[in-house]
Amino acid sequence: MLRRQVLWAAGAVVLLSAYFPCSQAKPIAFANGTSVMLEYGGNMMREAQVFYAPRFDLSLGGGLVRLASDLDGRQREITYARVNYLPKRWNLEAAQANVFVWGGLGSAEISGRAGSIFAQNVGVQFDYETRRLYVSAKTDLQRSDQFSHRIDTVQFGVAPYAHDYDTLATWLLIQGRRYGGNLYDGTEGALLLRLFKGNKWLEAGVTNDGKLQAMFMFNF
Amino acid sequence: MFRTLSLTCLSLFAAGFAQAATIEMKVNGLVCGFCAQGIEKTLRKYPATADVVVSLENRLVVVATKDGQDIADGELMKALKNAGYDLKAIVRTERSISAIRTDLAKKR
Numbered sequence: 001m002l003r004r005q006v007l008w009a010a011g012a013v014v015l016l017s018a019y020f021p022c023s024q025a026k027p028i029a030f031a032n033g034t035s036v037m038l039e040y041g042g043n044m045m046r047e048a049q050v051f052y053a054p055r056f057d058l059s060l061g062g063g064l065v066r067l068a069s070d071l072d073g074r075q076r077e078i079t080y081a082r083v084n085y086l087p088k089r090w091n092l093e094a095a096q097a098n099v100f101v102w103g104g105l106g107s108a109e110i111s112g113r114a115g116s117i118f119a120q121n122v123g124v125q126f127d128y129e130t131r132r133l134y135v136s137a138k139t140d141l142q143r144s145d146q147f148s149h150r151i152d153t154v155q156f157g158v159a160p161y162a163h164d165y166d167t168l169a170t171w172l173l174i175q176g177r178r179y180g181g182n183l184y185d186g187t188e189g190a191l192l193l194r195l196f197k198g199n200k201w202l203e204a205g206v207t208n209d210g211k212l213q214a215m216f217m218f219n220f
Numbered sequence: 221m222f223r224t225l226s227l228t229c230l231s232l233f234a235a236g237f238a239q240a241a242t243i244e245m246k247v248n249g250l251v252c253g254f255c256a257q258g259i260e261k262t263l264r265k266y267p268a269t270a271d272v273v274v275s276l277e278n279r280l281v282v283v284a285t286k287d288g289q290d291i292a293d294g295e296l297m298k299a300l301k302n303a304g305y306d307l308k309a310i311v312r313t314e315r316s317i318s319a320i321r322t323d324l325a326k327k328r
Contacts, residue, residue: 030258031303056258056304091249091306093279129251131276164276164328165256199257219254 027084027100027125029219031056036218042211044070044183045151049082057086062104065142067149070184073111076149078142080106080121097128108144119144131162134171150180157194168197173205175213241290242317245281246309247300250274255305262303266291271317275324284317 029035030053037049044067051061062081068074082104090097101124108119120143127136134157141150154176163169171194178187190213192205204214249255256274259281263272268289273282281300285291293310300307313320 026254029254031262033258033261056302086304089249089304091304093248094251096249096251096255131251162277163253165253165274169253196253198253219257 026098026127027051027102028053028057028059028086033219035059035061037215038217039215041177041213042070042188042207042209044068044179051082051084057089059084062106067142067183069182070179071182074182075111076108076142076147078106078108078119078121080104080119082121095128095130098126100125100127108142108147110146113146117144117146132159133157134159134173148181149183150178151183152178152180155192157192165198168195170195173203175205241285242313242315242320243283243285243291243296244311244313244320245283245296245300245307246279247281248279248306248308250276250279250281250305252276258303259300259305262299263296266295266299273317273321273324277327278324280324282317282320 027035028051032053034050034052037047037051039045039047041047045065047063047065049061049063051059053059060081060083062079065078065080067076067078082102084100084102086098086100088099102122104121106119106121107116109116121141123138123140125136125138127134129135134155136153136155138153139150140153141148143149155173157171157173159169159171161170173192173194175190175192176187177190189208190205192203192213194201194203196202199219201217202215204212207213247259250259253276256276260272260274263269263281263283268285268291269283270286271284274280275282283291283296296310297307
């Protein structure tokens with residue numbers, strides 16, 4: 001079963017990379033740029049986001065996230081408008097580190113209940129990267145008076161070779177993710193392959209439960 | 221009068237055939253394609269820009285300007301800062317941007 005999922009994920013990466021000759025997932029890509037991001041986190045999390053950055057340290061946009069409990073099948077569908085801000089960046093000789101924060105407001109629909117309720121979203125991300133090493137830690141909270149779901153994600157990545165602007169970048173990543181609010185019991189691990197080139201990024205892999213996890217990002 | 225007119229004509233003629241400038245910049249924080257893409261997009265907006273090359277390996281950003289045109293150092297420093305990066309050094313060279321591009325490709 002796990003082997004079949006791994007093969008499926010590898011196949012998806014190869015196929016998609018052929019279409020999207022594919023950098024690091026950041027809520028702000030670059031000044032005057034628009035980012036489109038699609039993420040599939042097994043059955044528990046699916047998210048789509050679009051952000052426009054009028055400045056290198058600020059982006060505005062919105063998204064749709066669908067959360068489903070792996071324990072009891074409860075679902076939340078949250079639509080939000082969000083502001084991302086980069087309060088600190090360290091530009092080193094051969095490395096870069098960033099701190100991003102974000103906050104948003106939206107509406108949520110809960111399975112088994114009619115109508116929608118007011119929801120809030122806050123988060124913070126730290127990342128450090130060279131051309132061969134990548135480390136990031138992120139926490140994202142979706143809450144309302146009916147639920148509180150926090151997703152904490154850490155990633156550690158190594159690149160087998162140093163890429164350049166016009167060459168394909170390849171990263172191998174280990175990810176740990178903790179879902180709060182009774183979405184999942186414990187911490188989920190995943191092995192991921194990340195490919196990017198120019199303005200396109202594709203990431204895909206499998207979790208320790210054999211579930212597919214994937215993300216695609218495009219900047220223009 | 222004739223001498224002044226001749227000098228004016230000569231200087232205008234020379235300006236018309238002035239060589240394009242190649243500006244090499246060392247930049248800190250250049251580690252990914254998004255960085256390069258943002259910088260290239262910013263620099264290509266200048267009307268004087270003819271071409272841009274970005275090398276992550278060499279932490280290098282090169283701008284070639286159109287014939288007879290230039291971009292001031294202060295303007296380039298501001299552009300890089302507004303793109304989120306730190307300009308560490310800036311030099312104007314005799315090398316053409318195509319020669320630089322070829323050299324960078326050979327180094328790989």
